[in-house]
Amino acid sequence: GGIITQTPKFLIGQEGQKLTLKCQQNFNHDTMYWYRQDSGKGLRLIYYSITENDLQKGDLSEGYDASREKKSSFSLTVTSAQKNEMAVFLCASSIGLGQNTLYFGAGTRLSVL
Amino acid sequence: AQSVTQPDARVTVSEGASLQLRCKYSYFGTPYLFWYVQYPRQGLQLLLKYYPGDPVVQGVNGFEAEFSKSNSSFHLRKASVHWSDWAVYFCAVSMDTGNYKYVFGAGTRLKVIA
Numbered sequence: 001g002g003i004i005t006q007t008p009k010f011l012i013g014q015e016g017q018k019l020t021l022k023c024q025q026n027f028n029h030d031t032m033y034w035y036r037q038d039s040g041k042g043l044r045l046i047y048y049s050i051t052e053n054d055l056q057k058g059d060l061s062e063g064y065d066a067s068r069e070k071k072s073s074f075s076l077t078v079t080s081a082q083k084n085e086m087a088v089f090l091c092a093s094s095i096g097l098g099q100n101t102l103y104f105g106a107g108t109r110l111s112v113l
Numbered sequence: 114a115q116s117v118t119q120p121d122a123r124v125t126v127s128e129g130a131s132l133q134l135r136c137k138y139s140y141f142g143t144p145y146l147f148w149y150v151q152y153p154r155q156g157l158q159l160l161l162k163y164y165p166g167d168p169v170v171q172g173v174n175g176f177e178a179e180f181s182k183s184n185s186s187f188h189l190r191k192a193s194v195h196w197s198d199w200a201v202y203f204c205a206v207s208m209d210t211g212n213y214k215y216v217f218g219a220g221t222r223l224k225v226i227a
Contacts, residue, residue: 004156040122042203042217043157090156099145099164099207102215104156 002027004105006091011110015083021076021108023091031097032074036060037088037107046089049074050097078110085112115140117206119218126194127226134189134221136204145207146187148178151220152200160202163187174198199225 004025013019025032031050035043045058047066055066065077074091088107094100116139126132138144143165149157161172168180178189187204204218 040219042117042219043215045214092156099162101147101159101162102149102157104149104158106154106156 002029002103004091004093004103006089006105006108008108009106011108013078013081013110013112015081015112017078017081017112019078019081019110021078021089021091021110023074023076023105024072025074025091025093025103025105026072027093027103028071029093029095029103030071031094031100032068033092033094033102034058034064034066034074034076035090035092037090043090046076081110081112083112085110115206115208115214115216117204117216117218119202119204119221121221122219123222123224125224125226128196129193132189132191132194132198132223134202134204134223136187136189136218138185138187138204138206140206140208142208144187146178146180147205147207147215148172148176148187148189149203149205150200151203157203160189194223194225196225196227199223 007022033048034046044060046060049068052071067075090107091105092102118137146163148160151157161170163170163180201220201222203220207215
């Protein structure tokens with residue numbers, strides 16, 4: 001089995017701040033994803049990457065940057081944190097695209113003061 | 114466009130009672146359908162998945178789901194709920210091609226009472 005590790009678990013930022021979230025996986029999966037989870041809503045895709053150094057925008061990419069410098073890691077940057085923003089960011093990986101099972105990390109909880 | 118609707122935001126059942134969580138999807142191709150569960154402070158975990166074939170799919174911990182093309186549904190069932198099933202359940206659909214895109218429902222929060 002493998003594991004997805006997200007750091008930090010909790011992130012508190014100030015309005016306008018640039019914030020970086022990190023994700024590591026040891027499944028040796030090619031594809032990695034960043035999702036945003038808001039209370040009462042489904043998961044919304046921010047970015048995904050099908051291989052090292054590849055980046056693809058999801059439905060919610062505005063306000064975010066991503067980086068995939070290694071196969072095992074995928075980072076997400078909030079370019080300018082919005083006041084009172086609260087959300088959980090979930091990292092996931094899969095063998096390939098589409099219908100394959102997603103494996104999720106435990107999430108990073110963001111609060112912006 | 115694909116969409117997934119979970120009409121019940123919250124469901125409360127007694128321990129030992131049966132359970133059905135509803136999921137309706139919208140997609141004109143061949144859907145791949147999933148149920149994921151999220152326990153408190155954890156990421157999502159796969160419960161079961163449907164690939165074209167037998168419409169009834171068995172999953173972990175006694176869960177099963179039934180695909181209905183005519184009703185565009187993929188409802189999750191369990192015969193006897195345990196307190197440890199208290200969690201949020203997400204239905205998701207993915208396309209039948211090599212596309213990245215999963216679409217998730219908003220989730221159903223299941224509460225189990227004694």
